[in-house]
Amino acid sequence: MFCTKCGVEMTDQDRFCARCGQQAGGATPPPPPHAPREPLTRDMANKKIAGVCAGIARHFGWDVTIVRVLFLAGILLHGFGVLAYIIGWVAMPSNPAGVRAPSQSAA
Numbered sequence: 217m218f219c220t221k222c223g224v225e226m227t228d229q230d231r232f233c234a235r236c237g238q239q240a241g242g243a244t245p246p247p248p249p250h251a252p253r254e255p256l257t258r259d260m261a262n263k264k265i266a267g268v269c270a271g272i273a274r275h276f277g278w279d280v281t282i283v284r285v286l287f288l289a290g291i292l293l294h295g296f297g298v299l300a301y302i303i304g305w306v307a308m309p310s311n312p313a314g315v316r317a318p319s320q321s322a323a
Contacts, residue, residue, distance in 0.1 A: 253277075258310040268304035 221238040256275045258267035273280035290297030
């Protein structure tokens with residue numbers, strides 16, 4: 217028996233190709249499902265001012281300190297950080313303190 221992807225010879229007992237990992241019989245394993253992201257809301261449980269940086273960090277899975285440093289750099293270097301924070305404060309809905317926002321279903 218030969219691998220249908222790379223052509224390497226396989227024994228009848230092999231379930232996967234030793235070279236490329238192709239499943240015997242030509243079927244590839246399905247990709248792992250993607251975990252849905254948290255909705256973009258202001259994180260009132262981890263807020264310092266209005267929860268904008270904490271909400272952005274939670275939504276993208278980043279460290280909140282990095283997001284806060286980026287906003288601070290935007291404020292000090294160009295001044296647009298203040299405007300971006302105010303827009304986020306107004307546009308992002310808040311979730312109650314300590315309550316996780318419901319995850320969106322992928323179906």
